[in-house]
Amino acid sequence: MKNQNVSSHHSDTSGGIQSRYDTLKLIPWWDQEKVANARVMVVGAGALGNEILKNLALVGIGHILIVDFDVVEAANLTRSVLFRAEDIGKLKAELAAQRLKELNPDVKVALICGDITTDVGLGVFHSMDVVLVGVDNFGARIFVNRACFKVGTPWINGGIQELVGEFHVYIPGEGACYECNLPKEAYKEMKRRLSCLLPVEEVEQGRVPTTPTIASIIGALQVQEALKLIHGHEVAGGSGLIFNGLTNNYLPANFPLNERCLNHNPLKSVIAIERGASDSTFGELLNMAEEKLGSGTVIRLDFDLIFKATCTCGYSEQILKRLDKLSSDELRCPNCKKLMQPDITSTISNAKPWFLDKTLSQGQVPPFHIITARNTTSAVHFELDADRGKVLNFT
Ligand SMILES: [Zn+2]
Ligand SMILES: [Zn+2]
Numbered sequence: 056m057k058n059q060n061v062s063s064h065h066s067d068t069s070g071g072i073q074s075r076y077d078t079l080k081l082i083p084w085w086d087q088e089k090v091a092n093a094r095v096m097v098v099g100a101g102a103l104g105n106e107i108l109k110n111l112a113l114v115g116i117g118h119i120l121i122v123d124f125d126v127v128e129a130a131n132l133t134r135s136v137l138f139r140a141e142d143i144g145k146l147k148a149e150l151a152a153q154r155l156k157e158l159n160p161d162v163k164v165a166l167i168c169g170d171i172t173t174d175v176g177l178g179v180f181h182s183m184d185v186v187l188v189g190v191d192n193f194g195a196r197i198f199v200n201r202a203c204f205k206v207g208t209p210w211i212n213g214g215i216q217e218l219v220g221e222f223h224v225y226i227p228g229e230g231a232c233y234e235c236n237l238p239k240e241a242y243k244e245m246k247r248r249l250s251c252l253l254p255v256e257e258v259e260q261g262r263v264p265t266t267p268t269i270a271s272i273i274g275a276l277q278v279q280e281a282l283k284l285i286h287g288h289e290v291a292g293g294s295g296l297i298f299n300g301l302t303n304n305y306l307p308a309n310f311p312l313n314e315r316c317l318n319h320n321p322l323k324s325v326i327a328i329e330r331g332a333s334d335s336t337f338g339e340l341l342n343m344a345e346e347k348l349g350s351g352t353v354i355r356l357d358f359d360l361i362f363k364a365t366c367t368c369g370y371s372e373q374i375l376k377r378l379d380k381l382s383s384d385e386l387r388c389p390n391c392k393k394l395m396q397p398d399i400t401s402t403i404s405n406a407k408p409w410f411l412d413k414t415l416s417q418g419q420v421p422p423f424h425i426i427t428a429r430n431t432t433s434a435v436h437f438e439l440d441a442d443r444g445k446v447l448n449f450t
Contacts, residue, residue, distance in 0.1 A: 075161070084286055089260035091161070093285045093418035094447075096186045098122050098171050098177065098199060102134040102265050103213050109136055111187075112155040112162050114282065118449050119155060119182070121166045122175055123148040133145040134267035163449035170423075172198040173262055173358070173380055176332070177206060177425035178438045179446055181207030181325070185281045186210040189274065191263050193237075193245040200225065200233035204318045206325070206425070208288050211277045212295075214264045218332065223295030227321060230292030233404025235313035269300055322436045326386060326423060331441035332422045337403050338411035344428030344435060352430045354403040360418055362410055365396035371395075375410050377419040415439070422446050426443075 076087045093116050097107050111119050126136070127150065137154040138147070148166040153157040155164050167175055172195060180186065180202040188199050196212055203210045209226040212233060225232050227406045230356035237432070276296065283290050293310040312319075328343070336356065344352045359378035365371040366388035376385065378399055386395050400408070410418065417424060428435050 057105060062230075068253070075159075078242065079114060081209075084288075086113060086286060089285055090115050090282070091109045092184060093184050093209070094118040094120070094218075095281060096120040096122060096183045097343070098188045098195065099190035100125070100137070100148045100151045101131065101189060101191075101273045102267065102270040103277075104147075105135040105137050105151070105217060106267075107187050107213075108151055108155055108190055109158065110275055110278040111281075112158040114278075115159060115161050116164060116285075117161070119162055120447065120449075121148045121151050121164065122169065122171050123166075123169050124152070124168055124174075125146065126375060134265060134270050145276065148308065150426035165447050167446070171195050171378060173419070174299040174421050176203055176421040176439065176442065176446065177357075177441065178410055178423035178425055180208050181206040181425065181438065182447060183208050184442070185284050187277050187281060189214050189277075193241045196233055197237075197241075197245065201318055204232050206323045207269075207321050209292075211280050213273045213277045215258075215263075215269045215273050217264050218266065218269050218300030219298065220269045220300070220342060221295060221306070221308065222273055222276045222280065223299040224284070224290050226284075226290065226292035226294075227319075229347050230294075231310040231312045231316045232293075234318055235293070235311045235316045269298075270306045272300070274299060302411055322425065322427070323434075325436045325438050326442040327438045329441050330419050330437075331439050331445070332415040332424060334414050336412050337408075339413065340415070340426055340437060341405060341411070341428070343437065346434060347435045348428065352404075352428050355427045355429055355434075356403065356420070357402050357427070359399045361397040363397050365398070366391065366392065366393055366395040374407055375413060375418050380419055 079085050080087060090293055095111055096118050097104055100121055102335060125136045125147050126144055127145055131138055132140060137151050148168045152164040152166045152310065155162055186199060186203055186208055188196060199210055204227045207227045211222060211224050213222045214220060257304050280290060291309065294309050296305055298305045298307050341354055361376045361378055361381060363371065364374055364386055368388060368391040370388050370390045383394060386397060390397050404406055409436050423446040424439055426437045
């Protein structure tokens with residue numbers, strides 16, 4: 056377990072709680088304290104997410120972080136054990152957190168009502184023992200894969216459609232990552248914002264055809280693999296299973312490492328700094344980086360930042376927004392209503408962009424992120440550790 060700062064007094068001590076886990080403890084290798092100390096992030100509280108979260112809470116995974124931006128819809132109720140009819144319209148992450156506490160008051164739950172690709176800092180991934188993914192789109196999976204391989208956190212992917220499902224385990228430094236064997240079409244599909252076989256409109260409405268039964272099967276396998284990882288059992292990176300529930304055929308599918316894959320370089324020298332995204336400016340961070348690496352150092356963001364918009368009518372304005380969070384309406388010229396041309400950068404240097412005195416939060420850097428600065432030969436990675444307690448607010 057890589058988190059030393061996890062409280063160890065969370066394990067069961069009182070008589071009533073002790074009896075809750077007695078049957079699990081009959082398993083010779085089961086270690087309830089390891090389970091109670093574990094930190095698991097679950098991406099997506101949909102069909103798979105519900106099953107994953109339910110199982111994590113039942114066995115007493117001590118720290119569960121739920122990431123989901125969506126609200127409950129009527130169509131979710133056929134495959135979401137954590138939601139009720141009266142929940143329609145409410146945030147899935149908040150409801151799931153509440154229901155997990157009801158299932159097992161021992162577990163501590165934190166939640167991020169946001170998008171995994173833009174709202175979850177890399178420090179969050181760094182603090183987890185394992186990440187379980189139950190969202191059905193390439194973009195989110197590729198993002199999680201890259202984040203986990205940067206900071207050395209294993210993750211377990213799940214996918215379901217009709218009666219077919221699959222899971223795979225990815226372990227940084229041990230075998231294949233998700234992108235090692237990903238066909239080029241996946242990137243094209245991601246660009247077109249397509250998910251699996253269906254157009255995005257249907258996916259966004261939660262209409263990927265799935266059943267609660269295949270969600271139970273795959274979600275359970277994902278949690279089972281997580282429990283094996285938490286207990287230190289041998290789990291091969293890239294290993295997984297494809298299960299066809301229509302024919303009851305299953306195929307162990309072990310993905311090979313692709314030597315040319317670019318995702319296998321973990322961040323070296325991550326430095327925790329007592330700063331947060333809302334109280335550090337881009338300029339301050341650049342100065343800290345220059346102290347480490349000398350002049351000529353630049354901040355390299357892992358997303359594109361729009362810092363100016365110009366219209367053909369002559370109007371221009373300073374804006375500060377992530378490209379991946381911008382709607383086209385925000386680029387509409389207030390004078391002539393045409394779309395303005397954005398100026399975009401991911402590199403911030405002392406060439407004095409106007410926003411050096413703006414905070415990272417104002418530049419839509421997520422809290423508890425890890426910011427990379429580099430010169431031509433080396434790099435340093437600042438973890439915004441002052442945000443840790445705010446983001447990982449396990450209660
Ligand atoms: Zn790879
Ligand atoms: Zn204009």
